[in-house]
Amino acid sequence: MTPSQLRTFIAVVQHRSVSRAADALFVSQAAVSSVLSSLQAELGVALIARDGRNIMITEAGQVLFERATEIVGLLGDAARATREAGQKARLTLRVGAVTTVAEFLLPAWIRSFLAAEREFDVALEVGNRERVFDLLASRQVDIVIAGRPSNPGAFTSVATRAHSLVLIGSAMNGMETDPTSATWLLREEGSGSRLSALEVIAATGLEVPTMTIGSNVAILQAVNLGLGIALVSSDSMIGQSFNLDVREIPLPTLPVAKQWHLAVRRGNETQPAIQAFISHLARSSEISISS
Helix, strand or coil: HHHHHHHHHHHHHHHHCHHHHHHHHHHCCCHHHHHHHHHHHHHCCCEEEEEEEEEEEEEHHHHHHHHHHHHHHHHHHHHHHHHHHHHHCCEEEEEEEEEHHHHHCHHHHHHHHHHHCCCEEEEEEEECCCHHHHHHHCCCCCCEECCCCCCCCCCCEEEEEEEEEEEEECCCCCCCCCCCCCCEEECCCCHHHHHHHHHHHHCCCCCEEEEEEEEEHHHHHHHHCCCCCEEEEEEHHHCCHHCCCCEECCCCCEEEEEEEEEECCCCCCHHHHHHHHHHHHCCCCCCCCCC
């Protein structure tokens, strides 16, 4: 197996399609199919199976995918560290963040960090909680800012930031804001915000209509226009973003105290870029360093 073959296989798994993987890699579908065939022949097992037009990953394929992402990630780490050591290059901190953090907190954090620590650069990946922890596991990012780490055995929380979940609705007269009958606006599958909202709905015994909107900004605008109500992080309400005219809706189970976790892979806590970022945010009182 070569790194190129592993990258091709990873792309097929991530896109669940030979054609989409080929597009992402800028190669032909025939080239991707050839790589899959050669890998399966070399290993003597089926890595994928077809269900109509869809590609399914076999148990053996899932094992290879998990190992392959780690191997490719390690190769990327090695190349980056070598370049930084040999060329005295600027260090790059690769951050993965859930959408709420990326939209409402990180722009100011990154601006402040780069102004104070001029020897560093920052690369940012944004996704839902499931996505960003996948990036951390595969070494595509150095640190994740999201809810509680999904795999405490592999990841560790080095710092936290307290926030709360609040229910909001439009402040305009005549708009439906009764939590027992209004439409609840939810994030997409895999989002921690969606899970929290569904937990609140279940805990209060409500049977309410829901609508999925895969963006915090779109949800806030939808609430503002009276399309429904939403459970959001208090951090998304900083300065009443986007000139919103919304109000908090009381509910016995709310607000819910939460924490954003700044999580890294175990053993990477002392990486210089991570330490510099955490120390800077702690000095700015944006986060609390975990004991």
